[in-house]
Amino acid sequence: MITSSWRSRRPRALLMLLALLCASSSWAVTIKVATVSPDGSTWMKMLREAGDEVATRTDGRVKFKFYPGGVQGDDKTVLRKMRVGSLHGGVMTVGLLAQAYPDLQIYGLPLVFSSGAELDYVRANMDAQLMAGLEEEGYIGFGFAEIGYAYVMSQQPVDSVESVRALKNWVPDGDLASAKALEAFGISPIPLTIGDVLAGLQTGLIDTIAAPPVGTLTLQWHTRLGHVLDMPMLYTYGLLVLSERQFKKIDAADQAIVREVMGAATAAVNDRSRADHEAALEVLARQGLTFHQPSPAARADAQVLADKANEALVAEGFVTAAGWQRLQALRAAYAAGGDS
Amino acid sequence: MSVPSSVRAGLGLLVGLLLSACTTVINSVTEDLAADLSTAILNSEDPETVRQGAPAYLLLIDALLGEEPRNENLLLQAATLNGAYAGAFVDDPQRARVLSRKAMYQAEKAVCLGLKRACNLRQRPFPEFERWLAGLREKDVPMAYGLGTAWAGWLQAHADDLGAIAELGRVTALMDRVTTLLPEYDNGQGQLYMGVLESLKPALVGGQPEKARAHFERAVAISDGRNLMAKVFFAESYARSVFDRDLHDRLLQEVIEAEPVAPDLTLTNTLAQVQARALLETADDYF
Numbered sequence: 001m002i003t004s005s006w007r008s009r010r011p012r013a014l015l016m017l018l019a020l021l022c023a024s025s026s027w028a029v030t031i032k033v034a035t036v037s038p039d040g041s042t043w044m045k046m047l048r049e050a051g052d053e054v055a056t057r058t059d060g061r062v063k064f065k066f067y068p069g070g071v072q073g074d075d076k077t078v079l080r081k082m083r084v085g086s087l088h089g090g091v092m093t094v095g096l097l098a099q100a101y102p103d104l105q106i107y108g109l110p111l112v113f114s115s116g117a118e119l120d121y122v123r124a125n126m127d128a129q130l131m132a133g134l135e136e137e138g139y140i141g142f143g144f145a146e147i148g149y150a151y152v153m154s155q156q157p158v159d160s161v162e163s164v165r166a167l168k169n170w171v172p173d174g175d176l177a178s179a180k181a182l183e184a185f186g187i188s189p190i191p192l193t194i195g196d197v198l199a200g201l202q203t204g205l206i207d208t209i210a211a212p213p214v215g216t217l218t219l220q221w222h223t224r225l226g227h228v229l230d231m232p233m234l235y236t237y238g239l240l241v242l243s244e245r246q247f248k249k250i251d252a253a254d255q256a257i258v259r260e261v262m263g264a265a266t267a268a269v270n271d272r273s274r275a276d277h278e279a280a281l282e283v284l285a286r287q288g289l290t291f292h293q294p295s296p297a298a299r300a301d302a303q304v305l306a307d308k309a310n311e312a313l314v315a316e317g318f319v320t321a322a323g324w325q326r327l328q329a330l331r332a333a334y335a336a337g338g339d340s
Numbered sequence: 341m342s343v344p345s346s347v348r349a350g351l352g353l354l355v356g357l358l359l360s361a362c363t364t365v366i367n368s369v370t371e372d373l374a375a376d377l378s379t380a381i382l383n384s385e386d387p388e389t390v391r392q393g394a395p396a397y398l399l400l401i402d403a404l405l406g407e408e409p410r411n412e413n414l415l416l417q418a419a420t421l422n423g424a425y426a427g428a429f430v431d432d433p434q435r436a437r438v439l440s441r442k443a444m445y446q447a448e449k450a451v452c453l454g455l456k457r458a459c460n461l462r463q464r465p466f467p468e469f470e471r472w473l474a475g476l477r478e479k480d481v482p483m484a485y486g487l488g489t490a491w492a493g494w495l496q497a498h499a500d501d502l503g504a505i506a507e508l509g510r511v512t513a514l515m516d517r518v519t520t521l522l523p524e525y526d527n528g529q530g531q532l533y534m535g536v537l538e539s540l541k542p543a544l545v546g547g548q549p550e551k552a553r554a555h556f557e558r559a560v561a562i563s564d565g566r567n568l569m570a571k572v573f574f575a576e577s578y579a580r581s582v583f584d585r586d587l588h589d590r591l592l593q594e595v596i597e598a599e600p601v602a603p604d605l606t607l608t609n610t611l612a613q614v615q616a617r618a619l620l621e622t623a624d625d626y627f
Contacts, residue, residue, distance in 0.1 A: 036545065038542050069542040069582075070542040070543065071581075071582065071583040194544070194545050194546065195543065195545055195547075196546070197546065198546050199546070217506045219545055220506075220508060220509035223466040223509045223510075224466070276502060283503045286503065286506075288463075
């Protein structure tokens with residue numbers, strides 16, 4: 001009865017083989033990531049390189065697929081697609097993600113930091129906490145990449161909040177925190193999508209924006225502007241996030257590789273962006289924009305308004321009180337020259 | 341937001357667009373011989389011969405310029421030749437930057453000498469630059485187009501420099517004006533430049549991909565489909581940016597199956613077929 005016993009075993013062997021095949025195919029996880037950044041941007045270049053490195057180091061068990069240039073829609077659409085599982089990640093600014101985890105936008109409140117060194121100190125001591133908080137909401141992040149400080153830029157000379165108030169200010173459509181902050185400054189902004197800003201400046205619908213210099217140059221907004229209020233108003237930054245659901249399909253060792261590689265890529269974008277930001281300020285001046293220094297009184301006035309705005313933002317839950325206190329404690333520790 | 345350095349994307353596509361401009365350069369340098377040479381270059385089926393041979397003409401034109409440093413036509417031709425060579429054949433980024441800078445300097449000088457109120461165009465405020473553009477007429481197109489191609493080549497070689505990216509709006513406005521005045525000038529190559537330039541910005545941040553598509557379609561139509569490079573740029577610049585794989589593969593397949601030999605287009609068509617194969621090979625990774 002050897003034959004029959006072999007026969008009875010053969011299907012079992014096949015089943016085992018099939019099970020093995022299925023198991024190995026489940027190891028090959030593809031992570032689909034979308035962004036508005038066009039192909040060839042710093043983000044996309046770094047991400048493609050990082051994706052290749054992950055694929056090599058995991059022997060093809062983890063693969064990244066990228067959708068640049070907004071082909072999968074704006075940040076809102078990308079987040080929705082991540083929720084239903086048709087996408088697994090995105091590169092975006094913190095704005096919409098902050099709806100899931102408010103403290104993500106804590107560095108971006110107006111006039112929070114008094115110097116770049118202070119900002120770096122706070123970030124070095126707080127980024128990890130924010131990433132952990134984000135992870136509790138089902139998103140895996142790998143650190144932040146700064147875009148740079150936003151400056152007020154206008155077709156009219158601007159040297160104080162007072163002078164900005166009378167102008168036609170833009171606010172990104174749907175950006176509640178910025179709208180709220182501008183309101184506290186006594187500014188009634190006009191909401192427009194990023195895609196409509198250049199036309200808005202051309203037609204006179206708006207004449208003043210607050211934006212990072214790199215973005216202003218890249219999108220050619222500077223061609224319709226003449227003046228800069230020489231005061232970094234708020235810090236802007238973005239990040240790569242993956243949905244936890246997809247990330248968990250990867251085994252632990254490969255997760256560690258993804259974290260390491262994507263963390264390094266994000267840090268590289270961050271460093272590059274800082275250099276770009278400094279260069280962009282110089283280019284704006286070379287392009288003929290006039291930088292206006294606010295007087296000490298105008299600066300103090302802006303700080304008072306910003307503090308009031310931030311107080312209101314904390315009270316209304318745009319960021320948590322605990323997060324805000326932590327940030328202030330770190331600023332105090334930095335001022336004292338000590339550890340947090 | 342995607343803004344940092346976003347427009348760096350796709351500028352590489354301008355490579356090779358300048359090639360056809362070689363004709364004008366050599367034509368007017370030494371007339372009959374030059375005309376024969378340019379025809380030989382453009383009808384060459386071996387890009388490598390052109391790559392190796394062209395530097396001799398860069399030196400020749402430098403020598404001629406030494407004699408006539410304020411001859412605007414010669415300056416424009418020198419700019420075109422330097423720019424074309426840098427864009428199509430120089431792989432070393434540093435050399436490409438040097439040559440494209442030289443081309444830009446020559447083109448600026450040519451335009452300053454050859455057109456009214458055309459000095460320091462890059463330094464003047466943008467609205468003033470636009471007013472100057474509005475004053476251009478059909479007769480100004482050769483000079484303005486020459487500046488545009490040198491400028492685009494310079495931008496491509498400096499795509500990592502925000503100072504260059506800041507001038508993208510000026511190049512686009514200039515090429516837009518040129519293609520409005522004479523849509524079919526230089527066998528419609530201006531349409532190709534516009535197609536690439538309009539593809540750089542995603543729709544979500546204010547780009548107009550459909551405008552890019554219209555320029556590419558016009559470029560293909562003007563050459564009656566014989567300019568294969570037009571289809572390559574259409575695929576690489578437009579179809580990839582809007583993730584239209586069907587269009588991408590169809591255009592490139594047409595390029596590969598086409599007969600590359602065509603009057604004054606053989607060299608670019610031969611290069612286009614090489615590029616089309618490379619793009620098809622990487623399509624699975626991209627889409």
